[in-house]
Amino acid sequence: MAPLTAIALSGGIDSAVAALRLKAAGEKLLALHFITGHEPADRMADHHGRLERLAARLGVALAVIDCRGAFQREVVDYFVDSYRLGRTPNPCVRCNARIKFGVVLQQALALGASRLATGHYARKERDAAGRFHLYKGIDRRKDQSYFLARLTQDQLQRAVFPLGRLTKAEVQRQAAEASLMGRPGRESQDICFVPRGDYAGFLTGTGRLTAAPGPIVDVHGRQLGRHRGLHAFTVGQRRGIDCPGPAPYYVVRIDAARNTLVVGSPTDLMAAGCRVSDVRWLQPPVADTLRVSVRLRYRSAEQPARVTIETGPAATVRFDAPLAAVTPGQCAVFYRGEEVLGAGWIESSLAS
Structure with a gap:
C-alpha cells in the first residue's frame, strides 16, 4: 500500500499548489486544516466551505484539527509573555516547531x-549518512527557511516542501492553470492572530499584560519623558517615542525590570554581536567556533559572523561589522551558503 502523506491545507494558494503537485506525483494525500481559535468568527463558515470545495477539487479527504488549546499555550501565551519581559517574539518560528x-x-x-x-518555500535533502539538511527556497523573495530553522532532525525527516524549487510566480501560474483559486489577493504581512496588526491592543486585551507607564531615558540615564507601556516598543523603533530633541530618538533597549525605555541615536543602536540561548543545531557543529552567515530577523539581510559555542546550549555571535537594532527575543538563524545550520533566541546585544 502506498504511504499516506498529510498536507497542511490553509486555504491559501501555496498549500493548494503544494497539494496539487503531490497529487500529480501520485502521492496518496490527506488534507489537514488546523484551527487556532483566533479565526474571525463571522468568516469561519465561509472559510470552511471554501476549504471543502478546494479539497474536493483536489480529490483529497479533509480533516479538521482543533489546535486551540495548544496554540494558546505555545504561541499566544509565549507572544504575550515575551512582550511582558521586554522582548520582541517571533511567533511564526515558534508555531512551525511547536504547532505545525x-x-x-x-x-x-x-x-x-x-x-x-x-506550502513553505524551502528545500530538504538527505545525505549518504541518513541526516536531513534544510536549504533555502530558490525564490529568494519568498524563502521561508528562516521560519523552519528550529525544526529537529525528527521533524525534518517527516517534512515535505513541494514548493522549494518554485518561484511564487510559478505557483500562481500553476494555481491558475488548475483553476484552484480565485483572483489572488494581497498577502498579509500581519501575525495571523493579531487583528489588523494592532499589537498593543491585542496584548492588553488578553488580560495577561497591563500597560504600565514609566520613564524614557537616554543611554546616559537622563530622563527625557514618559512612555505609556513598554509593550508598544521594540528595539530600533522610532515612532511613538514623542520626546523632543535635536535629532530623532530610537529605542536602544527595553528595561522591563525597571519599566524603563532607553533611547538614543542610530550610533547607539550598533552592536558588535549578540548572545544567543537555546541553540538548536540541525547539523552537529564541527568545531567550537564556526564561520557563518547570520540572519537576525526574517526580512533582514544575512551578515558574516563568528559563532562561539558555549554550554547551555548557548552561543556568542560576533559580527564582522557592527549591526543595528539587535533585538532580544528574535531568532538568530545560522547559514552556511544555502543551508540552515541551526538557530537560537537572541538574549542580548554586545556593545560595539
Missing part, C-alpha cells in the same frame, strides 16, 4: 500518515 511540525504532525501520524507537507 509538533501538534499537527503528531495528529497526521495518528491518522496514518508518514509525512507532513506544507
Whole structure:
C-alpha cells in the first residue's frame, strides 16, 4: 500500500499548489486544516466551505484539527509573555516547531500518515549518512527557511516542501492553470492572530499584560519623558517615542525590570554581536567556533559572523561589522551558503 502523506491545507494558494503537485506525483494525500481559535468568527463558515470545495477539487479527504488549546499555550501565551519581559517574539518560528511540525504532525501520524507537507518555500535533502539538511527556497523573495530553522532532525525527516524549487510566480501560474483559486489577493504581512496588526491592543486585551507607564531615558540615564507601556516598543523603533530633541530618538533597549525605555541615536543602536540561548543545531557543529552567515530577523539581510559555542546550549555571535537594532527575543538563524545550520533566541546585544 502506498504511504499516506498529510498536507497542511490553509486555504491559501501555496498549500493548494503544494497539494496539487503531490497529487500529480501520485502521492496518496490527506488534507489537514488546523484551527487556532483566533479565526474571525463571522468568516469561519465561509472559510470552511471554501476549504471543502478546494479539497474536493483536489480529490483529497479533509480533516479538521482543533489546535486551540495548544496554540494558546505555545504561541499566544509565549507572544504575550515575551512582550511582558521586554522582548520582541517571533511567533511564526515558534508555531512551525511547536504547532505545525509538533501538534499537527503528531495528529497526521495518528491518522496514518508518514509525512507532513506544507506550502513553505524551502528545500530538504538527505545525505549518504541518513541526516536531513534544510536549504533555502530558490525564490529568494519568498524563502521561508528562516521560519523552519528550529525544526529537529525528527521533524525534518517527516517534512515535505513541494514548493522549494518554485518561484511564487510559478505557483500562481500553476494555481491558475488548475483553476484552484480565485483572483489572488494581497498577502498579509500581519501575525495571523493579531487583528489588523494592532499589537498593543491585542496584548492588553488578553488580560495577561497591563500597560504600565514609566520613564524614557537616554543611554546616559537622563530622563527625557514618559512612555505609556513598554509593550508598544521594540528595539530600533522610532515612532511613538514623542520626546523632543535635536535629532530623532530610537529605542536602544527595553528595561522591563525597571519599566524603563532607553533611547538614543542610530550610533547607539550598533552592536558588535549578540548572545544567543537555546541553540538548536540541525547539523552537529564541527568545531567550537564556526564561520557563518547570520540572519537576525526574517526580512533582514544575512551578515558574516563568528559563532562561539558555549554550554547551555548557548552561543556568542560576533559580527564582522557592527549591526543595528539587535533585538532580544528574535531568532538568530545560522547559514552556511544555502543551508540552515541551526538557530537560537537572541538574549542580548554586545556593545560595539
